[in-house]
Amino acid sequence: MNQHKTEIKTELQNRLARFEEQCRAKGLRVTQQRREIFCAVAQSCEHPSAEKVFQAVRRAMPNVSLDTVYRTLASLEEMDLLMRVGLSSKARFDGDLRPHCHFVCTRCGEVYDIFPQPGEGPLPLPAGVQGMGEVKQVNLQLRGICKKCQQEHKA
Amino acid sequence: MNQHKTEIKTELQNRLARFEEQCRAKGLRVTQQRREIFCAVAQSCEHPSAEKVFQAVRRAMPNVSLDTVYRTLASLEEMDLLMRVGLSSKARFDGDLRPHCHFVCTRCGEVYDIFPQPGEGPLPLPAGVQGMGEVKQVNLQLRGICKKCQQEHKA
DNA sequence: CTCTTTGCAAATTTTTTGCATGCGC
DNA sequence: GCGCATGCAAAAAATTTGCAAAGAG
Numbered sequence: 001m002n003q004h005k006t007e008i009k010t011e012l013q014n015r016l017a018r019f020e021e022q023c024r025a026k027g028l029r030v031t032q033q034r035r036e037i038f039c040a041v042a043q044s045c046e047h048p049s050a051e052k053v054f055q056a057v058r059r060a061m062p063n064v065s066l067d068t069v070y071r072t073l074a075s076l077e078e079m080d081l082l083m084r085v086g087l088s089s090k091a092r093f094d095g096d097l098r099p100h101c102h103f104v105c106t107r108c109g110e111v112y113d114i115f116p117q118p119g120e121g122p123l124p125l126p127a128g129v130q131g132m133g134e135v136k137q138v139n140l141q142l143r144g145i146c147k148k149c150q151q152e153h154k155a
Numbered sequence: 156m157n158q159h160k161t162e163i164k165t166e167l168q169n170r171l172a173r174f175e176e177q178c179r180a181k182g183l184r185v186t187q188q189r190r191e192i193f194c195a196v197a198q199s200c201e202h203p204s205a206e207k208v209f210q211a212v213r214r215a216m217p218n219v220s221l222d223t224v225y226r227t228l229a230s231l232e233e234m235d236l237l238m239r240v241g242l243s244s245k246a247r248f249d250g251d252l253r254p255h256c257h258f259v260c261t262r263c264g265e266v267y268d269i270f271p272q273p274g275e276g277p278l279p280l281p282a283g284v285q286g287m288g289e290v291k292q293v294n295l296q297l298r299g300i301c302k303k304c305q306q307e308h309k310a
Numbered sequence: 311c312t313c314t315t316t317g318c319a320a321a322t323t324t325t326t327t328g329c330a331t332g333c334g335c
Numbered sequence: 336g337c338g339c340a341t342g343c344a345a346a347a348a349a350t351t352t353g354c355a356a357a358g359a360g
Binding site: 015038041042043048050077086090091092095102111112116125126129135141143146147149 | 170193196197198199200201202203204205206208228232235236237238239240241242243244245246247248249250251252256257258259260261266267268269270271272275278279280281282283284286287288289290291292293294295296297298299300301302304305
């Protein structure tokens with residue numbers, strides 16, 4: 001992770017530029033709060049929760065409110081400027097433990113199973129996992145817009 | 156998904172057996188509620204939320220309480236009888252959009268990045284994703300026990 | 311100057327916990 | 336019968352929403 005620190009630093013400029021560009025493209029104003037919240041996530045290596053982002057931003061900006069953080073995180077996600085680890089708020093469960101993947105529709109929230117096709121082997125693990133610990137479970141999550149939502153959007 | 160329905164049906168017996176076995180192994184009692192909750196998740200293809208499981212179980216058992224569902228889902232997860240899609244309750248954010256994976260420690264909740272090693276290509280997508288919709292984001296999540304927790308456990 | 315965005319507060323939703331009673335072992 | 340597990344209720348945590356005031360374009 002640390003060997004990436006410097007890359008991240010130099011990349012922060014690019015990201016900020018992209019942030020402003022994206023905001024303008026979507027007609028959103030580039031406010032201090034948005035910039036701070038974006039930076040807080042972009043600079044952090046620790047996958048912060050909304051609360052953690054709030055605390056970090058508060059140091060630079062003592063009266064941001066938690067709800068602004070929530071609203072901004074959601075809009076940054078929508079602009080593809082950050083991503084959510086895991087799923088949105090509500091926990092969901094899967095009783096099928098056979099290896100398979102999930103397609104998560106970011107519009108309707110539906111979770112679809114993707115089972116391996118006949119003859120398809122198990123997914124290869126990234127080499128970098130060596131030495132991190134013991135892997136007990138693998139879950140590949142693909143996020144996008146499902147067929148149904150694509151069609152509704154066209155209509 | 157439907158071509159798996161029948162497999163799931165026949166597999167339900169195995170799973171129930173495994174469920175009872177696992178309960179006894181961990182010294183947990185095999186109660187009606189646990190069995191019902193386990194079945195509700197095992198039979199469902201829709202990755203139900205706690206609330207949905209609660210509603211389903213209520214049909215067969217009108218006075219289960221929601222907190223029993225929560226407690227039971229947590230213990231079933233711990234016994235590896237089901238898995239959680241996404242992460243536990245709290246949302247977490249990642250500002251790094253370069254392709255990388257996450258190692259999630261199920262003991263301490265820490266999320267570690269796994270960047271591709273030099274020369275390592277992008278992860279192949281499962282063939283079955285064809286026709287599900289447009290994939291915009293790929294997230295591979297490996298769950299297990301991280302190095303630090305392994306060592307603390309030994310001590 | 312306009313209209314989005316913010317902060318505040320309060321509401322909602324999701325999840326957790328304490329305690330007396332009940333049921334599996 | 337013993338003791339974990341449940342149900343109830345209430346608390347805590349996480350997230351969302353309505354509205355007046357502030358600030359970006």
